[in-house]
Amino acid sequence: MARSDLTRRQFIAAASAGSLAAVTSGTIPAYGNLTNKASKLAILGGDPVRKNKAWPEWPYWDDEVLDSLMKTAKSRIWCRIQSPSGTVPTFEKEYAKLTGARFCVATGSGTQALHTCVEAMGIGPGDEVITSPYTDPGTIASILSARALPVLADLDPASYQLDPDEVERRITENTRALMPVHMMGQPADMRRIMAIARTRNLKVIEDACQAHLAEFDGKQLGTIGDVGCFSFQSSKVLACGEGGAIIGDDEALMDRCYTVHNHGTSRRGVTETIGPKYRMNEFEAAVLLGQLSGVIERFRRRNENAAYLTTRLNDIPGLTPQKLYEGTQSGSFYLYTMSYHKEQFNNVPRATFFKALAAEGVSLSPYIARGLHREPWIDHILDSKVYKTMYSAKRLREYREQCACPKCDQVCEEMAMLWASGPLLATRQDMADIADAIEKVWANRDQLTQV
Structure with a gap:
């Protein structure tokens, strides 16, 4: 190619x-x-x-995209597990090179990529992840799907990104990770966010779903935190209809991401953990490969x-x-x-x-139209048996009281x-x-x- x-x-x-x-x-x-x-x-x-x-x-297409699709169709390798050199594994290698990351795991969507990372980090019931109220619902869905608590911090109204001061105010003893969202495809304040994470021993999952190829301090977004996640939904600057990817340098963590996204089955073919089936299909990867040149x-x-x-x-x-x-x-x-x-x-x-x-x-x-702090999912989880079991009544009351994000409203x-x-x-x-x-x-x- x-x-x-x-x-x-x-x-x-x-x-x-x-x-x-x-x-x-x-x-x-x-x-x-x-x-x-x-x-x-x-x-x-x-x-x-x-x-x-x-x-x-x-979305963009040209003859290279059509040729890539035809090649995949004729190969009859339509699922990534059929061949280690199929279209999806090839895209993973090329996308890792393009971003400067060591490893890539391709998924069916950006939301799936984020959820895979949350699960691979062992974040679950009782844990909290701080993120933005100004984002696609897929961001918080990735946290809720692990039955963790998405804690919403307010914005810097000039950048539309998470305000690091607000992030620090939201940290509790149960906070496990920060999930900054690079809104509009521009970098969040990663200097401050990474400094907070280092001081508090927190993981950083970059929601770079809108931020393909963007750079901050000499590194591409997605390579600054522990992992970075991307979307290839049809409106994105690199698109295949749906699709997502995880990039990272930590081989053990990225191996866990692979296992989680492959319904808990590792590269060794052993079912080792709980996981959904989030594999990208070969035709999505073919569309993406056809655009990389x-x-x-x-x-x-x-x-x-x-x-x-x-x-x-x-x-x-x-x-x-x-x-x-x-x-x-x-x-x-x-x-x-x-x-x-x-x-x-x-x-x-x-x-x-x-x-x-x-x-x-x-x-x-x-x-x-309105931030996620104003959507009814909050009432849904706070009234649910699952969250009432996993979190104390005191914490859930505090959570409801702390949901205001006036800068996001602005x-x-x-x-x-x-x-x-x-x-x-x-x-x-x-x-x-x-x-x-x-x-x-x-x-x-x-x-x-x-x-």
């Missing part, structure tokens, strides 16, 4: 130089001119900024386009792009996100802003999202259209009261 000729060092340079680093250095110019945007908004009858233009289609180029393009957008939008006080922590070298940019400050838009509701922008030919949207209310897996692969002119449309609505924000 053809693979990129980039070495790992070249990959780091390509991902960082001229992209995120360029935003802070000022090497990417801002071409917007707010003084020239005064015109009638399209939603009120004016000419739209972007007319009848399509975005790159997603171009995945770094697509990653680089997203970073360059995101850096351009950030530079263009920095002059608009009504929208603040996602904060990136010191140490961030590149991001996955599964989503390109901003905070909408309605007070800067004459207190016009976010929905009105979105409607006006859509009329200009650019669609932004909210992301997560993020949910302010979020303005551009889904980026496909759109950030578009041309620089397409990026200019996005920035021009936002600048036009901002410059004519007084007109929004008429919408």
Whole structure:
């Protein structure tokens, strides 16, 4: 299979130089001119900024993907246990190389990958795992499936990531692991999180399901904690419909992950522990293998386009792009996100802003409507016989009282999202259209009261 000729060092340079680093250095110019945007908004009858233009289609496919699928179909090796050199084992080796990890175990989804790690670490009834309320339900499902307690810590509202100070406040004698979520595909504050984990002797499971290839302090996300987990669901920047992966360097731990995901049966063919059947199938791996030759180029393009957008939008006080922590070298940019400050838009509701922008030919949207701390699963587990048996009444009362996450609520209310897996692969002119449309609505924000 053809693979990129980039070495790992070249990959780091390509991902960082001229992209995120360029935003802070000022090497990417801002071409917007707010003084020239005064015109009638399209939603009120004016000419739209972007007319009848399509975005790159997603999920991605090409002839390499089709050839890989056909090769797998003809091989009649459709299950990973049929051959040690089948499509899934081959993908595991290639993905480990790509991420800089020693080992990889492929699963049927990102949620399955996370749950496998929780089980492989021996985390279960009576144990607690601290994670984010602002994430896909699969994050907490991985903890609940082990009958452990997902403890939700509040966010840094500028980065949309776990606030390490809030994490420290949530640690109890029963805390076994931290599960930071790299939201939007950008790194959480891993310096602080790893420092907390070392001090408290806690495991770290990176939920990097949105964060393929992103780098922090010279390491790819997923290789900083004890293990890292990824999703290949159809919207992700590397997609096969469903699918997931675990990466790590600890051979014994990764061997336990294999055993757990293989219904408790080890590589030696001995059924040794409790485990679900979470194996990736050969056709999912074939779709993924067919994309690897171009995945770094697509990653680089997203970073360059995101850096351009950030530079263009920095002059608009009504929208603040996602904060990136010191140490961030590149991001996955599964989503390109901003905070909408309605007070800067004459207190016009976010929905009105979105409607006006859509009329200009650019669609932004909210992301997560409400944090997981506001979902009914909490009442379900606190009222369940299982959790009442495993946790003291005092701990369950405290848990209910500590569920408030006001900064997460703020993020949910302010979020303005551009889904980026496909759109950030578009041309620089397409990026200019996005920035021009936002600048036009901002410059004519007084007109929004008429919408």
